[in-house]
Amino acid sequence: MLDFLAENNLCGQAILRIVSCGNAIIAELLRLSEFIPAVFRFKDRADLQKYGDIIFDFSYFKGPELWESKLEAKPELQDLDEEFRENHIEIVTRFYLAFQSVHKYIVDLNRYLDDLNEGVYIQQTLETVLLNEDGKQLLCEALYLYGVMLLVIDQKIEGEVRERMLVSYYRYSAARSADSNMDDICKLLRSTGYSSQPGAKRPPNYPESYFRRVPINEAFISMVIGRLRSDDIYNQVSAYPLPEHRSTALATQAAMLYVTLYFEPAILHTHQAKMREIVDKYFPDNWVISIYMGITVNLADAWDPYKAAKTALNNTLDLSNVREQSSRYATVSERVHTQVQQFLKEGYLREEMVLDNIPRLLNCLRDCNVAIRWLMLHTADSAYDPNNKRLRQIKDQILTDSRYNPKILFQLLLDTAQFEFILKEMFKQMLSEKQAKWEHYKKEGSERMTELADVFSGVKPLTRVEKNENLQAWFREISKQILSLNYDDSTAAGRKTVQLIQALEEVQEFHQLESNLQVCQFLADTRKFLHQMIRTINIKEEVLITMQIVGDLSFAWQLIDSFTSIMQESIRVSPSMVTKLRATFLKLASALDLPLLRINQANSPDLLSVSQYYSGELVSYVRKVLQIIPESMFTSLLKIIKLQTHDIIEVPTRLDKDKLRDYAQLGPRYEVAKLTHAISIFTEGILMMKTTLVGIIKVDPKQLLEDGIRKELVKRVAFALHKGLIFNPRAKPSELMPKLKELGATMDGFHRSFEYIQDYVNIYGLKIWQEEVSRIINYNVEQECNNFLRTKIQDWQSMYQSTHIPIPKFTPVDESVTFIGRLCREILRITDPKMTCHIDQLNTWYDMKTHQEVTSSRLFSEIQTTLGTFGLNGLDRLLCFMIVKELQNFLSMFQKIILRDRTVQDTLKTLMNAVSPLKSIVANSNKIYLSAIAKTQKIWTAYLEAIMKGSPSRYRSPLSRPFTSLPQRRQHTLV
Structure with missing residues (x-):
């Protein structure tokens, strides 16, 4: 067929x-x-x-x-x-x-x-x-x-x-x-009325009414549910031979059945016999399931509105059964954890030991994974509604009876992943070398028999061995039989090998060869090679497939996040923990097989995008976990900077020996050395995680470290810029210069710390500093300029924003969106031409009332010191947007007030005729001007506002308009 x-x-x-x-x-x-x-x-x-x-x-x-x-x-x-x-x-x-x-x-x-x-x-x-x-x-x-x-x-x-x-x-x-x-x-x-918010009420007839919106063939639904109820459609039971593992073996099918039952809700409501059968087969010892890539469902809550389903599940949710299952998994997890720790001892998992104990090792793996699955699912906070008293009671019962400790469960997961990884790598290597080793053992065994035949021929002298033609011929025949073994026919070869081992044991016994140690050694060696051939022929790919099925961690795709803090604490205490976590991440990567299997079989072009999405999600999680390393490094770094800035005195080039002790400062210097060593240890920890393929994305630990350092730098610098440039508009004098100086000191500290750290973590500190600071400033300028753009640049469109090294966004504290907007508007506020004037020769702004200096060109030097050239360039760009906006507003006002108002136009034309020619003296000027001003009075307020915002109004020539008479001049201008 x-x-x-x-x-x-x-x-x-x-x-x-x-x-x-x-x-x-x-x-x-x-x-x-x-x-x-x-x-x-x-x-x-x-x-x-x-x-x-x-x-x-x-x-x-x-x-x-x-x-x-x-x-x-x-x-x-x-x-x-x-x-x-x-x-x-x-x-x-x-x-x-x-x-x-x-x-x-x-x-x-x-x-x-x-x-x-x-x-x-x-x-x-x-x-x-x-x-x-x-x-x-x-x-x-x-x-x-x-x-x-x-x-x-x-x-x-x-x-x-x-x-x-x-x-x-x-x-x-x-x-x-x-x-x-x-x-x-x-x-x-x-x-549908459904809300995923905690405590939200479930809509009536949900989700069955939602599932019925597009009609589907009822016979098809019924037959699918029938197959899921009765068959083991994925043949998973063969990978879980023990009866207590049956519900885990059928977990994927149980999730499918849970979803498909909503297409035929009558079963959930009224078919008690069918629901009892389903619960007895799939849910006798579990009630929290993963339906797809870690999306969890608690059946106690999900099936509560359905009479038949709720009744059938009552036996499972009975507190005595809950207690029994919790206690059982507590005992199992303790037992298998001890076993796994024993297996992971240095030198324990040797090739011979593994080949002789395949069933035992696989049983241990099954017990570990089943215990981890049950405990992770049934203790997950997301699976229990805190407002549901019954669910709270069940969860408390589980936590008590299973003696649940998230750190111990995480350690079990870590050790199991490491054990699984080592076993898989050993089996992959043994499979790749299988035929070569088998042929080698066959050749060695055959040569031993040939040599032994030569010994009994009398040609090759061996101490006290008499010539025996029968034994010579027999051993030659055994040598030929060994050589005739066929690798491709493993069943016949295995049977024949066992017979040859028995024959060699019998010849030693019947011909009384025990007395000759050399002959005994030859026979023992040959039997050993034949045993190795049997072991090698039994290395089958089915073992790897079983390990892949048993080691599935797709149920924890989302739940694993609850262990992030434990992982990070472990890394902080012992950075070398990263090597063990690598095995856990690879185990989690196996979850990608579930959504990609059919896409791959269909040769679909979606394979790349789907692989990239799930691989990207997992790599993002790996970055999140390992971010504790850059965080810890920066914490140490800040302490170093504080010590270098405030405690350690700089040693002069020439120094009197009497003062050497004063400059030694052994305590602070030891503390700096200790913190620096801690930073280098963290670096070593992350670099111990070899380059790893997570899904289809290659994770390079050196790049991971650099990205983590960049991310932490961006987070801290962006926060410093946000907090450092918040101004009080009512402050007298302005907070601008003090805040810029304070922020400059903070930025200098970051800069110096990067120069200090670069050699200890093997990165280009200055390059990273310049790239990330420019990216932060340019991104904030872009976000601020969005206010002036019709088509705004979204985060996912921005060339400055990044998924792996995101620039944080902060809630605006005033009309500005970012710190660059606040800085720009504060400069405009303190140099407002209504309140200040600019003296060109002095490059200084003065307050028009008090005649005190407000600010000067030093402001821009300070901005360059604090924000660099990027900051000045960003300010310039933002001001350009503001000028364009003001010009647009002015044109709009001009069109509205003058071009569309016939009366104003007529008045201005009359005025123009009255004062022409412009070089002559205007007759009856007082009357003409007062009349024109009265008729156009509504124009000038808006007109003056626009002119005062323009750049020329900020600069007044001290030659034609002396500073002392500026208030009067300003009054004249208003007229």
Whole structure:
């Protein structure tokens, strides 16, 4: 029969492509959920006030003409709407395409089922596909993945946010008229009322009513649930032979069954016999499950609204059973941890020991992984609603009876991962060398027999060995038999090898050869080589496959984050812990096999993007854990800088020997040396983690260290700039210069620390400093300039922002978004031409009332000292944006007040005629000017405001306008 997954099997390839697409869609939804524009959430009251009139939920569809007419009635709203469209159409379109792909997925699945029923695929029906092992798996996965998609969407992208995005796409997309399935997508993804916030009430009939929004063939649903109930569709039980491990063996299938049951909720509500069967088979000893890549569900909570399901689960949730399971796993975890620690002792896991104890080692691995899985899932905070009294009681019972200690559980996970990693590497090496070693042992054994035959021939003299032609011929025959063993026919070779070992034992006994030690040694050596051949022939890939199945850690994809603080504390205490963590990260990377398997089988182009997403997530987590090293280094660094700056006196080039003791300062210098040594130890720790392939991303520890140092530097410098440049506008005199000096000292400390550290951690300190400081300043300038741009630069579009080394954003403290805006506006405030004047020759601003100096050109030298050339360049760029904005405002005001006002134009024309020619004396000037001023009085306030903000008004020539008479001149200007 044709292989179901063969490329020329259209039926198999069609369903494989659907399932592959399903895994890719879930990855895209998870990726996009991290990029939801905050404005769509309406969490900020300012966003609601600003955008509330242009962002709509599905109530818009009840009367779109009414809403659009309201927008058209207000030009300012139209302008805001257009600006919003320009800034968000790209990300909104990406979300819409993801939503569309979910709808397309279920449409494609329904069409495939229709094709099966209509006989489009020759000799294939729904029943025959379900009889095929691969077909059965794929059909079950297809329905399950659709359910997972819907649950992921509701968990990660709230219903109201989805509605606002869909309406925005509908309004802004030019292609909406061609979107015939827009209505269907909106019906599928309209808000369910579900909220992922802790303590939120579950909507009635959720999620079954959500799952029913697109009808699916009921016979198909029923048959899939039937297969999941009765069969071991992935043949996992063979990897878990012990009966107490059965629920773990069937955990993947149990998760699929949990999701698919929502497509037929009648079973959950009323089919008590079926639910008892399901619970007895899949959930007799567990009730917290992982449904997809670490998304956990507590059945005690999820099945509470369903009578049959709740009743069936009561036996599992009985406190006596909870106590029994908790105590059992406490005992098992203690026992296996002792075993694993024994196995991990130096020199214990030798090749011979491993080959002789494969079943024992695999049993230990199974027990470890099963215990870790049960304890991690059933003690997870995310699995229990703190407001549910019954769930709280169950969790407290588990924590007490299992004697739960997160540090001990983490240590077990660490040791198990290390044990698993060593075993896998040994088996991979043994498999690669298997044939070569087998041939070597065969050759050695055959040569021993040939040499022994020569001994009994009398040709080769050996002490006290008489010639024996029978033994000579026998040993030659044994040599030939050994040489005739065939590696490719392992079963026959193994059987024959055992017979040869028995024959060699018998010849030694019957021919009384024990008396000759040399002959005995030859026979013992040959038997040893034959034993090695049996061991080697038994090295099979099935052992690696079993280890891969047993070592699955996909359930902890999200739960592992709860152990981050323990990991970081362990690294801080012992930096060499990084080498053990490497094995844990690699174990976690095996979770990528789950979503990538079908994508790979289908040769889908999505393989790279999905691999990159999950690998990127894992690498980000690795960076997060290892960030404790740069953090600890910087903590030590700050202490070093403090000692060097305040405690240690700089030694002069010439020094009297009497004063040497005063300059020695042994205590502070010892402390500096101790802290420096700690920094180098941290560096060694992270560099001990060899270059590792995490998913498809290569993690280089040296690069990881450098990125971590950059990240910590960016975090601290950005915080220093944010805190250091907050001004009180009422302060007299201005806080500008003192704050710049203080910030300059802080920045100098960071700079000096980088110069000091670079040799101890083998990095280019000055290069990193300049790159990161320029990036921080340029990013903040970019964010500040966004206020003046119609099409704003989002974080994910910025060339300065980075995922791995993010520049933190801080809540604005005034009208400015960033520190560079506050600095710029403070300079403008203290040099305001209404309050100050600039003396060109002195490059100084003076207060017009007190005649005291306000600031001078030293200000810009101080800014350069503190923020460098990047800071001055950023200020210049920001001021350019401000000038353009002022010019636009002036032009707008000029058009509004003068060009559109006929009266003002006529007045100005009359005035022009009256004063022409300009060089002559104006007759009756008092009357003409007073009349013109009276008629154009409303212009001058706005006009003066615009002129005073322009740069020329900040500079007054002391020659034509002496400083002492400036108040009078200013008064004259106002007139």
